[in-house]
Amino acid sequence: MTQDIIFTDATGLAELIRTKQLSPVEVVRAHLDRIAAVDPKVNAIVTVADGALAAAKEAEAAVMTGQDLGPLHGVPFSVKDSIDTAGVMTQRGSPIFKGRTPDTDATSVARMKKAGGILLAKTNLPEFSYWIESDNLLSGRSNNPWDLDRTPGGSSGGESAAIAAGMSPLGLGTDLAISVRGPAAQTGIVSLKATHGRVPMTGIWPRAPRRFWHVGPMARSIRDLALAFSQLAGPDGQDAFATSTVPFDAGLGAAPDRKLRVGWMVEPGFGPIDSQVAATVKAAAEALKGEGHHVEEVRIPALERDFALDVFNKLHVMEMKPAFRVATAGHEDLMYRMSKTMRSLPDTSMEDYVAAEQAAERLRDGYATYFRDFDVLLTPVLPVPAHKHGIKDLVVNGETVDLTYLQGATVPLNVTGLPGLSMRFGTSREGLPINVQLVGRWQAETTILHAASVLEAVSPVRGLHPSL
Structure with a gap:
């Protein structure tokens, strides 16, 4: 029964609780037991929320007395340790903030709780969320549940590892250049980076810059x-980027009245x-065609x-x-x-900064031109499956590139703000997950979620879990 609970998705758990x-107590206990059993090997969890069981008991009482239930009532969720959680430590992966305990929840956490979710745990990350492997001086290194010698990615690597290993059914991560989509790809789960500003960043470091x-x-x-x-989106009156009131249907929206127009690409550009x-991207394209x-x-x-x-690096280092x-x-x-490295990087010259801003506008225009004719763009998430810990370079098809090239296909969506979704559709020769990325036009989350649901229904890897 415990095995069934820990690998049931959040929507399924909510329905089982509602009926x-x-x-909720059974569900939370099953996940706490799973954390105790496998986290010593994975090291995804930084802090278990003290109030999780008490909240589960309150949620159970609400079910039994016929109270109105939120869409996530009684479902546990985990949160990356850069996102503020009231009364639960948020240490940002740094000894500088050891023991830091916020008084208030980030907007995203508050909205998950309002929907009935129960905060279960905080998850590991690189210091300040600033690298592509989740390792720091405070809570150590997270491991990939598919292969403990490999990374679950960064910066939301603890979150991806926890969900993949059955320690949490649902979580919140942050994404600066890769950080929810890449870790999802390295552990074979799903993630969504919505259009910039759709979900407020209030209560997440850094307050500025956050574009x-x-x-x-x-x-x-x-x-x-x-x-x-559907629970996270919408302005909160505090994050000035979060202004969109475009509605979103949690039921994935009605299927379009015509077939989707999908373009796929692998190279060049990434x-x-x-x-x-x-081959996995092409297989997903063929599946949609089918x-x-x-x-x-x-x-x-x-x-x-x-x-x-390159555009991102010139802009972001300066800011x-x-x-x-x-x-x-x-x-x-x-x-x-990595924080020391960041402090030591040379400043971008004003000339280069302005040139990078112009390049960013050309990228936005390029995507706008593409989306005149297409509904979805299908691409890789990462250039390779999950890599081993501690490497400095990647060798891809005989070419050696810097490790930051992991972000080649994800960072364009941070520069342009477009929505992107990461989902598994393949397996490497070594048994590691391979994800694909679905990209949509501005605020077209419904479209890419619909396309992803089509792929999910015919996925050759649906229902696979790591054995720990």
């Missing part, structure tokens, strides 16, 4: 992403891509003219360094190597 087939930052759901099923997003990853949608291979010239990772200097002032001895 009194499971109690490339997103917070989004990570889960086991596409319907869970839709359900969570850097080198492993042949197994390329379901009757219009599918063709495409190119986006703007991505070939301006490499989005982020002041936040790092403030946060770490006087604590240099407590900093992990």
